[in-house]
Every structure is written in C-alpha cells, then in structure tokens.
Amino acid sequence: MKIVTLTMNPCIDRTLWVDRFGDPPIRIDRMSGGKGVNVARVLTALGEDCTAITYSAGDTGKEFEELARGEGVRLIAVPVQGSTRIIDTYVRTDDYSQQVVRQAGPVLSEDELSAIRQAVINQLSGCSVLAVCGSASCSGGARLIRELIETAKSMGVRTLLDSNGEALIEGSQAIPDVLKVNEDELSQLIKPSGDPLHSEANRLTTEQGIGRVLLTCGAKGCIQFLWEQASFCPAPKIDCINAVGSGDCFTAAWLHAQIRGFTDDGALMIASAAGAANAMKFPAAMITREDIEKITGFKWI
Numbered sequence: 001m002k003i004v005t006l007t008m009n010p011c012i013d014r015t016l017w018v019d020r021f022g023d024p025p026i027r028i029d030r031m032s033g034g035k036g037v038n039v040a041r042v043l044t045a046l047g048e049d050c051t052a053i054t055y056s057a058g059d060t061g062k063e064f065e066e067l068a069r070g071e072g073v074r075l076i077a078v079p080v081q082g083s084t085r086i087i088d089t090y091v092r093t094d095d096y097s098q099q100v101v102r103q104a105g106p107v108l109s110e111d112e113l114s115a116i117r118q119a120v121i122n123q124l125s126g127c128s129v130l131a132v133c134g135s136a137s138c139s140g141g142a143r144l145i146r147e148l149i150e151t152a153k154s155m156g157v158r159t160l161l162d163s164n165g166e167a168l169i170e171g172s173q174a175i176p177d178v179l180k181v182n183e184d185e186l187s188q189l190i191k192p193s194g195d196p197l198h199s200e201a202n203r204l205t206t207e208q209g210i211g212r213v214l215l216t217c218g219a220k221g222c223i224q225f226l227w228e229q230a231s232f233c234p235a236p237k238i239d240c241i242n243a244v245g246s247g248d249c250f251t252a253a254w255l256h257a258q259i260r261g262f263t264d265d266g267a268l269m270i271a272s273a274a275g276a277a278n279a280m281k282f283p284a285a286m287i288t289r290e291d292i293e294k295i296t297g298f299k300w301i
C-alpha cells in the first residue's frame, strides 16, 4: 500500500558535537530533516512503499535532496525560491545535552504553493494514506495543509496529521482521520478548562469529530482516544540519550502496523517501541526493524 508524506517545513539537520558549548565542533553530522521526511525514512526502512513530498530551495535544498536520497528516501522536491533551512543541534559529548539553533523556512509564493498542491494531488490516486507531518514555513503552507487533507479525504485517502503551530490549527480543522499530538501540541488545540490535559484530549474526538487521537507523552507512554474510548500504552524503560524524532518514529511504526493489520493495541505497542528505540541513539529518526525488535523481543511480518 502506497503512503505519501507531506513536509511543509523541510530542513537539513546538522548535529555539531562539542566538548563544551561554545567550543568549535569536533564533528558535524548532516542528514535530511523535516518530520514527513523522517517518517518516510523510517517507513522505507520498515519495508513500506513511501514517497515524501516537500519543497527544496537554493544550494541547501540541493544538499537536502542529496542527503534524503542517500538515506533511501523516495523524494519529490518541488523547487522554490530562497534557501532550505538548516537546524543546528549542538550536542555535548559527555552527557548528550543539547542546544538548538533554528532558521526560518521560506515564505512560499502562490505559484510555488500551487506546484506543491499539484505534486501531492498527482500522488494521491492509488495512495492509501497521506501523512502530513511537521509545521509549515508560512501561513500559505498551513492553509495548503488544511486543503490537501480535505482533498485526500474526498478521494478516499486516509489522512494523518502530526503538526504544530498554525499548521496544526489549520490542519485539524480539516478533521484528519488520525491526529498525533504530544502534550504541548494538544495544549495548542484545547482551551484549558482546569481538567487534566489528558482527560481533555477526548474532546477532540467527541466535540471536533477527529476519530482517532494519538497522544504521546515521552517516557510516560501514550494514549489512544478512539471516539470515546481511551487506551494507554506505557513506554518501554530504556536509557534515553536523544528523544528528538521519537514522535516521527512512533508515527511511522504506527502506520506500518496499521497497514500490516495489527490490532490497535499491537500498533500502539510497536509504535511505542519505535519511539523508545529512537531515544536510545543518534542520529534522530534513523531506526531499523532490528532496533524495534530488540525492544519488543519478537519479530513480525
């Protein structure tokens, strides 16, 4: 089954290893980034037929494309003006503590947004899932996310949204079939009423009509809200060194398990194991089936 991911804020992820913050880096690692690109990389590693759609800008865009393809990602990168952004993560070698420096992505023109829209629509026929992952670099990108989720649904393609900021607010208005949020993202969607955040997540299913909400809470585990039913899956106990990208691994493994016909509980368990496997190593969002199997303790088809 074909899966398409859409990333409206791609980047080059650089990891700069330092002995002390402020020192020159001992080593710099580079990989392609942006949440839909991460999800596509992991889905591909798990044997799924996945295409990542995004845009690419300038010389950094060329480097981004080379990195993604070198990592095995099947990429459709729509050319746009400006520069693909770079995210620099300084990691201290002794304790893996991090400092992150983010650039802003380009503001896309109407023509560029149209080209991305067309690239996605071209891929939707024969596609089983559209997963829209990550933020948008501009308001037009956020609105396009909403529109494309609506288009995909009208074509009978299942939709998953894992986003934040304006893109999350816009995209959730399209009522995706599945919404993956962490606690911070959930609080962007729900006006606090004084009740615990987790009990409020259910309102997204009952009041907004999003059928399935996957709320991930790092080392505390995750909760699935399926209409009015909540089920909790604890996180595996591991030595965490880098949880960045655990949500992307969770999303990829959850989609994989759904496509392979796992039960809902089984899918949550495999997804949690994938998130934990990611947190045990660098770089982010580059796990294999074997990494997940080491945690679950069994192999699957």
Ligand SMILES: Nc1ncnc2c1ncn2[C@@H]1O[C@H](COP(=O)(O)OP(=O)(O)OP(=O)(O)O)[C@@H](O)[C@H]1O
Pocket (backbone or CB within 6 Å): 181, 182, 215, 216, 217, 218, 219, 221, 222, 234, 235, 236, 237, 238, 240, 243, 244, 245, 246, 247, 248, 249, 250, 271, 272, 273, 274, 275, 276, 279
């Ligand atoms: N420290 C940890 N120990 C065990 N499991 C973890 C840990 N951190 C994350 N996980 C697993 O990964 C899942 C997703 O992690 P998390 O909630 O941090 O996602 P996220 O905030 O969306 O991450 P990101 O957006 O950086 O990819 C968790 O529900 C859990 O199953």
Ligand SMILES: [Mg+2]
Pocket (backbone or CB within 6 Å): 162, 182, 247, 248
């Ligand atoms: Mg996330």
